[in-house]
Amino acid sequence: MSQVAALLIALPLISAFFVPVLKQISKNLIKPYLVLITLVQTGIAAWVFNEVYSTGKPILVYAGGWKPPVGINLYIGHFAALFVLIIAIVSFLMAIFSFKAVNIEPIDKYAMLFLLLMLGATGMIATGDIFNLFVFMEITAITAYALTAYNKTGEAAEASMKYIVLGGIGSSFFLIGVALLYGATGTLNMAQLAEFAKSINPVVAQVGLALIVFGLAVEAELFPLNAWAPDAYQAAPHPVTVMFSAFVVKAGIYALARLLYLLQKASGWSSVLRLLLIMATLTVIFAELSALRQKDVKRMIAYSSIGQIGLVALAFSLGTQAGVDAGVFHMVNHAIVKALLFLGVGYVGITLGGTKLENFEGLGRRMPLTALAITIGAIATVGVPLFNVFWSKLRIILATLNAGFLWPAILVLFASVVEAVYYFRLVHRIWFMGTGERAKEGVIAGILIVLAIIVVAIGIDPTPLWNIVTKAGNDLFNVATYIKNVPLMGVGP
Amino acid sequence: MLKRILAIIAILIIGYWLAQGLANVPFGQDKMLVGKYYLEHVKDQTGAVNAVTAVVVNYRGFDTLGEVTVLFIASTGVGALLWRKKRKRTAKTEGSVVLTTGSKLLFPFIMLFGMYIFIHGHLTPGGGFPGGATIATAFLLMYMAFTIYEIPHKEFEVTEGFAGMGYVLVGLLGLAIGGYFLFDWIWQTWHLGTSNIGRLFSGGFIPIIYTIIGIKVGTELSGIIDNMLKEEVKE
Numbered sequence: 001m002s003q004v005a006a007l008l009i010a011l012p013l014i015s016a017f018f019v020p021v022l023k024q025i026s027k028n029l030i031k032p033y034l035v036l037i038t039l040v041q042t043g044i045a046a047w048v049f050n051e052v053y054s055t056g057k058p059i060l061v062y063a064g065g066w067k068p069p070v071g072i073n074l075y076i077g078h079f080a081a082l083f084v085l086i087i088a089i090v091s092f093l094m095a096i097f098s099f100k101a102v103n104i105e106p107i108d109k110y111a112m113l114f115l116l117l118m119l120g121a122t123g124m125i126a127t128g129d130i131f132n133l134f135v136f137m138e139i140t141a142i143t144a145y146a147l148t149a150y151n152k153t154g155e156a157a158e159a160s161m162k163y164i165v166l167g168g169i170g171s172s173f174f175l176i177g178v179a180l181l182y183g184a185t186g187t188l189n190m191a192q193l194a195e196f197a198k199s200i201n202p203v204v205a206q207v208g209l210a211l212i213v214f215g216l217a218v219e220a221e222l223f224p225l226n227a228w229a230p231d232a233y234q235a236a237p238h239p240v241t242v243m244f245s246a247f248v249v250k251a252g253i254y255a256l257a258r259l260l261y262l263l264q265k266a267s268g269w270s271s272v273l274r275l276l277l278i279m280a281t282l283t284v285i286f287a288e289l290s291a292l293r294q295k296d297v298k299r300m301i302a303y304s305s306i307g308q309i310g311l312v313a314l315a316f317s318l319g320t321q322a323g324v325d326a327g328v329f330h331m332v333n334h335a336i337v338k339a340l341l342f343l344g345v346g347y348v349g350i351t352l353g354g355t356k357l358e359n360f361e362g363l364g365r366r367m368p369l370t371a372l373a374i375t376i377g378a379i380a381t382v383g384v385p386l387f388n389v390f391w392s393k394l395r396i397i398l399a400t401l402n403a404g405f406l407w408p409a410i411l412v413l414f415a416s417v418v419e420a421v422y423y424f425r426l427v428h429r430i431w432f433m434g435t436g437e438r439a440k441e442g443v444i445a446g447i448l449i450v451l452a453i454i455v456v457a458i459g460i461d462p463t464p465l466w467n468i469v470t471k472a473g474n475d476l477f478n479v480a481t482y483i484k485n486v487p488l489m490g491v492g493p
Numbered sequence: 494m495l496k497r498i499l500a501i502i503a504i505l506i507i508g509y510w511l512a513q514g515l516a517n518v519p520f521g522q523d524k525m526l527v528g529k530y531y532l533e534h535v536k537d538q539t540g541a542v543n544a545v546t547a548v549v550v551n552y553r554g555f556d557t558l559g560e561v562t563v564l565f566i567a568s569t570g571v572g573a574l575l576w577r578k579k580r581k582r583t584a585k586t587e588g589s590v591v592l593t594t595g596s597k598l599l600f601p602f603i604m605l606f607g608m609y610i611f612i613h614g615h616l617t618p619g620g621g622f623p624g625g626a627t628i629a630t631a632f633l634l635m636y637m638a639f640t641i642y643e644i645p646h647k648e649f650e651v652t653e654g655f656a657g658m659g660y661v662l663v664g665l666l667g668l669a670i671g672g673y674f675l676f677d678w679i680w681q682t683w684h685l686g687t688s689n690i691g692r693l694f695s696g697g698f699i700p701i702i703y704t705i706i707g708i709k710v711g712t713e714l715s716g717i718i719d720n721m722l723k724e725e726v727k728e
Contacts, residue, residue, distance in 0.1 A: 006674030010661055013562060017657030020650040063555035065673035065681070069527050072555040109573035116566055123559070135559035142563060146570030176511070183518035186526035207514030489530075 002059045005048050005076055008084060008126065011041055012119035016112045023108040031099050034111050038092040041118070045081075045088040052081035053468070058475075058485050060128075067489040068128065069189035075128035075486065079328065079472040083125045083250065086335050090246045091118040093447055094239035097343060100444065101238045101350055104151060110237075113150075117143040117243055124251040128486065130178050131188045133255055137174070140248060141167045141219060147240045148232045159231035166218050166228050174215025180208035190262055191486035194479050197265040206268035212259055213276060219252030221306050222313055223282040230290070233302030238346025241298070245305045245338040250331050253309060254476075257316040257327070262479055264319070276317035281408045283310030288415040292422050297348075298355040300422060301341050304381060307415060308334045314412065315396045318403040325473035326395035332469060333388045333458065337380050340451040344374040347444045360426065361434030369441050371430050373448035378423040380455050383416055388458035391466075540680050540687065540696045541615040549620065550699045554675045558660060560622075561706060565657060568713040571720050580723040584640040596638035603631035611707030615696030621703040625710020632715040636722055644719055649712045656709035663698060663705070 015037045022029055052059060058077035065071070076084065095114070102110055120140030127133050145167065149160035182188055184204045185196045197205075218225045233241050260276070263269060284307050291303035312334070315327030347370055348363065349355040363371040380387035383394075393416065400409040458465050475482070525532075531548055541547035549557050588596075610617075611624030635642045667676030679685050680697025689695050 003668060003673055006664075006668060010665055010668075010674060013558070014658050014661040014665075016562075017565070017654050017661065020654035021658075024647065024651060062673050063553075063675045064551060064667070065671055065676040066552055070530055071552055105578075106573055106576045109569050109576070112569050113566065113573065116562060116569075119562070131553075132556055132559070135556050135563070138563050139559060139566065142566045142570065146566065146573055149574050152574065152576075180514055180518060183515075186528065188527070192526075201517040203517045204514050207510060 002051070003061055005044075005051075005059045006061045006063070006074070007044050008041070008048065008076075008122055009074070009119065011044065012037065012115045012122070016115040016119070019108050019112045019115075027107065030107055030111050031095075034095040034098065034114060035092070037115065038088065038095045038118070042085070042088040042092050045085040048076060049081045049085045052076060052078060053471070060486065061126075068486055069187045069192045070489055072132045073128045073189070073486065074126045075190070075482075076126050077472075077475040077482070077485070078468075079254070079475040080126045082332070082468060082472050083247070083254065084122050086332065087118060087121050087125070087247045090243060090335065090339055093339070093343070094242055096447070097239045097242070097346070097444060100442075101346060104237075110147075110150060113143045113147050114240075114243075117147065117240075117248070121243075121247045121251040124255055128190050129188050130181070130190060130193065130259070133259075134171070134175060134178060137216075137219065137252075137255065138171060140251060141171060144232075144244065144248060148236045150237055150240070151235060153235070155231075156235035159228065159235040163228040163232050166225060170215045170218030170225065172215075173211045177208045177211030177215060180204055180211065184208070189486070189488070190258070191483045192488055194262040194265070194483050195488075197263045198267075200263075200266050202267040205263065205266040206272065209260070209263060209266070209269070209272045210275065213256060213272060216252055216256040216259075217279065219249070220256055220313065221249055221252070221283070221309050222276075222279045223286060223310070224279070226283065226287075226306055229306055230299055230302045233305070234296065234299045238342070238349060241302075241346065242339050242342040245302075245342055246335045249305075249309050250335060253312055253316070253331070256313070257324070257476055260316070261324070261476055262482070264479060270319070273317050273319050276313060277405070277408060280310050280313035280317055281411055283307065283313065284412050284415045288418040292418055294422075295357050296355055297357055297360055297426065298342070298345050300357075300426070301338070301345060304419060304423075305334075305338050305342075307419065308338070308381070311393070311396055311412060314408060315399060318399055318405070320399060320403050321473070321477050322395070322402060323399040324477040325470050326392060326399045328473040328476065329466065329469045330389070330392035330396055332465065333380075333392045336451060336454055336458075337377050337389055340373060340448060340455065341377040341381070343444065343451070344370050344377065344448050347448070348374075351439055357426075357429065360429050362436040363429075364431040365434075366436040366439050367441055367445070369445040370448055373445070373452040375427050375430060376452040376455055378427050380459065382420045382423050386456070386459045388455050388462065388465075390459060391462045536690055539677065539699065540690055541699050542691050542696075543615055543617065543620075545618075546614045546620045546699055546703070550614075550702050551677055551697065554664075554702070557702075557706070558664070558675070561657065561660060561709060564710060564713050565653070568653075568716050568720075571717050575720050575723075577725040579726050581726045582640065582643065582722060583724045583726075584722075587640055588638045593638050596634045600631050600635060603634070604628060607631065607707070607711065611703045612700060613693070614703035615699040616691065616693070621706025622710055624703070624707040626714060628707065628711030629714030629718065632711075633718050636718055644715050646716065646719060649716055649719075653709055653712040653716065656705050656712070659705045660702060660709070663702060667698075 061074035063072045123136030145164045184200045221229045287303045287307035294300035315323045352359045380389045383390045535544045535547045539547040539551045607627035610619040611621045614620035664675040668674045670678040677697040686695035
């Protein structure tokens with residue numbers, strides 16, 4: 001029965017391949033079709049989530065019926081089940097948003113790329129094999145390149161070009177890292193790799209891990225390699241921006257954390273972790289300081305999103321259970337809040353023509369519901385108590401202090417102050433400046449309000465989500481259980 | 494100049510660092526954990542004589558499905574980015590008679606050879622990707638030799654979609670018959686061709702999947718060529 005979870009991969013694939021056929025029947029069916037498929041995907045993901053959390057056991061999908069390490073397996077544990085569900089829900093909401101937001105031709109290609117972006121992120125999170133991880137990373141990255149340039153403006157082409165060059169270099173680094181690890185151990189399966197971690201030659205382990213960190217840092221938007229991100233976020237179609245920030249980056253940072261923690265027994269591990277810590281702290285500082293002087297709201301939130309991802313990376317680089325739990329918690333919270341913010345900003349951009357800061361003046365009078373939702377999102381991101389991000393930021397900072405890193409904690413707190421400045425400047429513009437006519441708000445405003453309610457609900461009572469998240473964090477941190485859960489065939493030396 | 498020197502120094506440092514890593518990977522030694530398993534079991538477990546295709550399509554078929562998808566994304570992406578309402582070929586110089594006649598004559602031979610490659614994927618080197626690329630070369634040749642030549646894109650697009658769906662469907666059939674996604678039901682459940690390993694009708698579902706991949710890759714690469722050769726017409 002559990003093998004049916006393979007549909008999480010098979011369904012988006014077969015539906016994407018069906019689009020060229022559907023296009024010949026009728027072009028008007030494509031957008032409803034997108035909504036239908038993402039809804040079915042959400043249903044499957046919800047079933048998987050329920051299955052994993054009620055039994056407490058991960059679902060293992062064996063592609064081709066081969067037991068690992070001979071075949072490839074999907075490992076849908078607590079973490080993967082949670083994030084596959086988030087990916088499916090966000091995709092479903094964006095499929096609805098696409099009705100309004102995407103009118104540039106060719107819509108059939110957009111639908112295919114949209115479905116495959118969802119597939120790539122799902123695969124990255126679910127897979128249990130490092131080469132398969134690379135394949136899914138390529139699927140995600142190449143769809144992201146194409147979708148970034150989808151608007152066909154000069155700006156979009158430039159953003160996509162930057163992304164494609166950096167992403168290409170990043171994935172080649174990743175591939176060299178995988179090759180080194182394979183050369184040292186003779187296996188590609190993550191569980192078996194973790195078993196061998198101790199016996200890998202220290203130089204190989206260090207070089208391989210560092211290459212993998214650098215390769216994934218492009219997708220995960222860490223400091224020296226994230227120059228593509230703000231441009232890409234700004235130039236991509238609005239629903240795609242939401243998907244980038246809500247789950248594409250998350251998949252990258254998850255892959256980074258997963259591989260790092262799998263190899264925690266390898267010698268030289270802690271120095272790679274320290275490298276990640278430095279990169280993460282710099283990411284937070286640079287992103288928040290750059291956001292301060294942006295004139296375009298979408299770009300400003302893009303920088304803020306990078307900063308938040310830096311926080312997650314910081315939490316993952318601590319090497320403690322508390323840090324990993326806090327990082328996963330922040331990933332979930334950030335996915336909700338940034339989906340809310342980018343959706344709201346994108347909606348304003350479509351309705352009022354552009355996302356320049358001036359367009360947001362008097363938004364409180366023109367689109368009150370959207371304005372309210374954006375305000376809640378902005379306040380939540382800063383980390384004000386009674387909103388969800390407060391709890392995860394608090395946990396991350398406490399975990400950092402507990403792990404004995406004073407300076408990163410201070411720098412990150414300073415960045416939060418900077419964040420407060422530009423978000424409250426935006427909120428001030430929305431409510432206390434300018435005037436305007438009332439504009440009509442539709443279904444999207446409803447979605448925004450629902451997301452805002454979730455943000456506040458988690459803020460008031462974080463315990464239920466925290467319980468889910470600690471299980472997911474344990475899945476990531478506790479490698480011994482991970483190895484035990486994957487039944488390896490005896491192909492020992 | 495300074496930039497160039499700095500770049501060279503940086504590359505040398507990275508190269509040295511990588512070489513350090515590589516030097517510690519045992520080369521030529523027996524490090525084949527999974528590899529050995531593949532070599533020892535490939536014939537009776539998959540029916541393929543070509544171990545590479547057995548690994549690529551059967552043992553690690555999930556990766557190949559992903560690679561097919563990557564190619565699909567590439568052609569879709571090119572299609573999306575170069576999309577204009579009306580596009581036409583604007584080539585000006587007609588090829589010489591030797592070129593056009595020669596291409597016309599060669600076209601069926603290249604097609605035949607491409608098909609040969611992907612049909613015999615489980616027996617000889619090659620498989621779906623080289624076979625498909627060979628077929629696309631035949632179309633490229635026609636594009637280069639004739640100024641007006643165009644593939645029927647509508648049919649090509651639909652074929653491409655059906656081929657992709659075919660691959661996933663074979664996988665889903667495996668889920669229905671054998672209980673696992675991408676399970677080789679022809680070999681392991683039906684035992685078709687188990688008695689003639691090394692002949693054309695063996696290899697489980699490998700020849701079927703390679704035919705699908707060959708068709709898909711051939712149509713996709715031809716589509717990319719078509720997209721890139723056409724320019725917008727102003728009205």
